[in-house]
Amino acid sequence: MFFTKRAVMGAMAAGMIAASTAAYAQQRTNIEVWIGLTGPAQEEMIKYGQEFNASQSKYNINVTFRGQYPEQRAAAFAAFRAGNPPHVMQMFDAGTGDMFGLPRATVPVSEVFQRAGLQFDSSQFLGPARGYYSRPDGTLNSMPYNVSTAVLFYNKDIFKKAGLDPNKAPATWPEMIEAARKIRSTGAAECGFSTTWLAWIMLEQFSALHDLPLSTENNGRSGLNAVLNFNDAPRAKMVQTLIDLSRDKTFQYGGRSNDANALFVAGTCGMLLQSSGGHAGIARDLKAEFGVGFLPHFPDITTSPKNGIVGGASLWVFNAPNRSAEEFRGVAEFLAFMAQRDRLVRFAKATGFLPATNEAFAAMQAEGFFTQNAGRDVPILQLTRGTPTSNSAGYRFGRWTEIRDMYHEEVEKALQGQQTAQVALDNAVRRGNEALRQFERTATAAQ
Amino acid sequence: MERKVFFPGMLLPYALLAPQILIIMVFFYVPAAQALWMSTLLQDPLGLSVQFVGLENFQIVLGDPAYRQTIARTMFFSVAVTVCAMVPAVLLALMADRVVRGATPYKTILIIPYAIAPAVAGALWLFLFNPSVGVVSYYMGRLGLNWDPKIDGSHAMWLIIIASAWKQIAYNFVFFLAGLQSIPKSLIEAAQIDGAGPRRRFWTIIFPLLSPTTFFLIVVNFVYAFFETFGVIHAATQGGPGKSTEIMIYKVWYDGFIAQDIGRSAAQSVILMAIVIGLTVLQFRFIERKVHY
Numbered sequence: 001m002f003f004t005k006r007a008v009m010g011a012m013a014a015g016m017i018a019a020s021t022a023a024y025a026q027q028r029t030n031i032e033v034w035i036g037l038t039g040p041a042q043e044e045m046i047k048y049g050q051e052f053n054a055s056q057s058k059y060n061i062n063v064t065f066r067g068q069y070p071e072q073r074a075a076a077f078a079a080f081r082a083g084n085p086p087h088v089m090q091m092f093d094a095g096t097g098d099m100f101g102l103p104r105a106t107v108p109v110s111e112v113f114q115r116a117g118l119q120f121d122s123s124q125f126l127g128p129a130r131g132y133y134s135r136p137d138g139t140l141n142s143m144p145y146n147v148s149t150a151v152l153f154y155n156k157d158i159f160k161k162a163g164l165d166p167n168k169a170p171a172t173w174p175e176m177i178e179a180a181r182k183i184r185s186t187g188a189a190e191c192g193f194s195t196t197w198l199a200w201i202m203l204e205q206f207s208a209l210h211d212l213p214l215s216t217e218n219n220g221r222s223g224l225n226a227v228l229n230f231n232d233a234p235r236a237k238m239v240q241t242l243i244d245l246s247r248d249k250t251f252q253y254g255g256r257s258n259d260a261n262a263l264f265v266a267g268t269c270g271m272l273l274q275s276s277g278g279h280a281g282i283a284r285d286l287k288a289e290f291g292v293g294f295l296p297h298f299p300d301i302t303t304s305p306k307n308g309i310v311g312g313a314s315l316w317v318f319n320a321p322n323r324s325a326e327e328f329r330g331v332a333e334f335l336a337f338m339a340q341r342d343r344l345v346r347f348a349k350a351t352g353f354l355p356a357t358n359e360a361f362a363a364m365q366a367e368g369f370f371t372q373n374a375g376r377d378v379p380i381l382q383l384t385r386g387t388p389t390s391n392s393a394g395y396r397f398g399r400w401t402e403i404r405d406m407y408h409e410e411v412e413k414a415l416q417g418q419q420t421a422q423v424a425l426d427n428a429v430r431r432g433n434e435a436l437r438q439f440e441r442t443a444t445a446a447q
Numbered sequence: 448m449e450r451k452v453f454f455p456g457m458l459l460p461y462a463l464l465a466p467q468i469l470i471i472m473v474f475f476y477v478p479a480a481q482a483l484w485m486s487t488l489l490q491d492p493l494g495l496s497v498q499f500v501g502l503e504n505f506q507i508v509l510g511d512p513a514y515r516q517t518i519a520r521t522m523f524f525s526v527a528v529t530v531c532a533m534v535p536a537v538l539l540a541l542m543a544d545r546v547v548r549g550a551t552p553y554k555t556i557l558i559i560p561y562a563i564a565p566a567v568a569g570a571l572w573l574f575l576f577n578p579s580v581g582v583v584s585y586y587m588g589r590l591g592l593n594w595d596p597k598i599d600g601s602h603a604m605w606l607i608i609i610a611s612a613w614k615q616i617a618y619n620f621v622f623f624l625a626g627l628q629s630i631p632k633s634l635i636e637a638a639q640i641d642g643a644g645p646r647r648r649f650w651t652i653i654f655p656l657l658s659p660t661t662f663f664l665i666v667v668n669f670v671y672a673f674f675e676t677f678g679v680i681h682a683a684t685q686g687g688p689g690k691s692t693e694i695m696i697y698k699v700w701y702d703g704f705i706a707q708d709i710g711r712s713a714a715q716s717v718i719l720m721a722i723v724i725g726l727t728v729l730q731f732r733f734i735e736r737k738v739h740y
Contacts, residue, residue, distance in 0.1 A: 077494075256685065
């Protein structure tokens with residue numbers, strides 16, 4: 001009942017917006033863009049819509065915030081069911097697999113540009129972002145816009161107090177654990193380290209870095225019949241390490257999503273594994289010097305860690321029976337406008353997200369942004385490190401949002417001492433595969 | 448009683464009833480029928496494929512041991528919230544009933560929490576009990592208690608029980624106070640003259656006379672714990688850690704909204720609907736008998 005009410009409300013809201021905008025710009029073609037970002041990133045994207053409207057007279061872009069990612073997604077899906085989705089929607093990383101599994105609902109970004117006759121080179125996007133959002137044949141399905149990855153933040157004041165070198169971030173897990181123990185034993189802080197986004201960092205990033213698969217079928221890129229298999233010894237070792245270290249607060253669990261960030265900015269924990277998108281917030285809230293390092297790896301699993309994977313979100317173009325060629329053309333022109341180098345640079349500087357293209361990164365390097373803002377280039381260096389393998393080029397699973405939470409639940413139970421790391425991963429894999437099979441069944445029927 | 452007013456024809460009564468019926472249709476019958484229909488379908492998140500699967504969604508939901516645990520957890524939670532919301536409320540009402548001077552400010556203060564939105568209440572208690580910045584957890588830490596609802600399931604459960612009950616105390620208080628004030632003073636005075644102490648007066652006179660109110664509140668609190676605590680849980684624990692604070696309504700929302708599995712979510716909301724209908728029937732059967740208007 002709850003959901004249906006929401007769905008009705010979403011559809012009604014969509015209808016109202018369409019009606020009101022139609023009244024005020026008759027001669028222009030209206031394009032709806034729904035986003036789920038808050039703060040400076042939201043303000044920037046709304047501004048770009050206004051700038052685009054001022055730059056031409058054929059289209060009227062309306063960028064609106066529709067609640068954070070999950071709410072926005074639910075509203076957009078409800079509007080799609082009602083036959084009138086937004087032209088463009090922003091979908092967070094974990095929702096990507098759902099969109100890939102249901103290709104009839106969207107038009108690939110590459111094709112949108114092709115239809116409009118606009119030049120578009122998808123190879124300009126950062127490798128892992130391109131891999132994450134492209135079909136196996138290279139067709140770019142959605143346009144990466146706000147790109148992030150996970151890095152290590154450490155509190156330099158706490159490092160000094162603990163007698164650690166504040167200019168050297170721990171590079172491996174043994175170094176990380178040693179530093180965390182030292183922080184505890186010297187009393188420099190209450191806890192050694194914590195982590196945000198548990199599944200994204202401890203499972204997805206960890207697996208990419210160590211070149212380990214999450215499933216069969218090339219991490220789901222080769223088919224909907226992928227079977228999760230991340231319940232092996234290295235992944236269990238990671239979870240077991242967290243369980244062991246949490247006994248004496250060398251590691252402290254800070255909750256799902258971004259909750260653990262509070263432990264770091266309050267000075268409770270000396271180190272934090274966190275999205276690079278959190279950089280600006282940490283700089284604002286932490287009353288101490290801090291450094292940025294690569295995500296640590298286990299040298300006994302790999303000596304040359306691969307690239308991390310991308311987080312953030314991308315822009316998808318919905319398909320609907322009532323869409324005209326003119327509307328798709330407007331979408332293409334707007335996306336091209338958004339992907340201009342200078343605009344990407346502006347977005348990266350204002351928000352802390354990464355520049356989405358190699359060209360924009362080079363421009364920021366050239367103007368000396370990274371020498372003035374130490375540590376801001378670490379995520380991008382980590383993302384572009386080496387050549388992506390089939391394990392580090394991203395994954396493609398339907399219902400991944402839910403499967404991530406299954407991992408959270410099982411690992412939380414293990415941290416409470418109710419089960420071992422191995423049992424936690426076995427359960428997460430078993431439950432995750434049930435969700436994948438259900439998605440496979442519905443997605444196959446939808447083709 | 449004789450009927451005093453007659454309306455000529457049928458049109459006017461129907462016209463007067465129409466707005467109410469329309470509202471019930473739009474906000475209850477139509478969504479409820481839709482939920483029933485959707486509970487028999489299997490869909491992808493975007494609704495591109497819709498397959499009729501009969502009772503399969505119910506089979507999956509009820510066959511899942513995790514869901515049966517969720518039902519048990521919901522029962523425990525509802526009983527705990529009801530007890531924690533009613534016992535303090537009746538005590539406060541007894542005290543307030545005895546206050547002679549300044550009774551209105553006392554009552555107002557006790558009623559205020561009811562005006563607070565569940566999500567705000569959840570955020571408030573989460574803040575008080577936050578392991579790193581919370582005042583309560585700070586003092587608990589000094590007493591040597593290791594409080595951490597982020598990782599300890601039973602701590603998280605008590606956090607949401609307290610936050611949910613706290614809000615409902617005010618509501619119960621109003622009803623208990625009204626109930627107490629409707630008890631004729633002469634009965635209590637008579638008992639006093641016969642030498643009954645306060646405790647005996649409570650158990651032999653006040654409590655039996657309050658029982659219709661109590662039963663009504665048990666049902667209302669139970670329904671509250673089932674449905675309206677969503678905001679508290681969403682703000683405080685999001686159902687975690689593990690699944691330790693996931694109650695049925697939260698799972699309906701999660702499966703429909705986050706997992707985008709509408710069939711499974713609808714099946715659960717039908718199960719919940721059956722429970723509410725059951726509770727309402729109970730309420731009518733028992734309360735109608737006991738209450739004399």
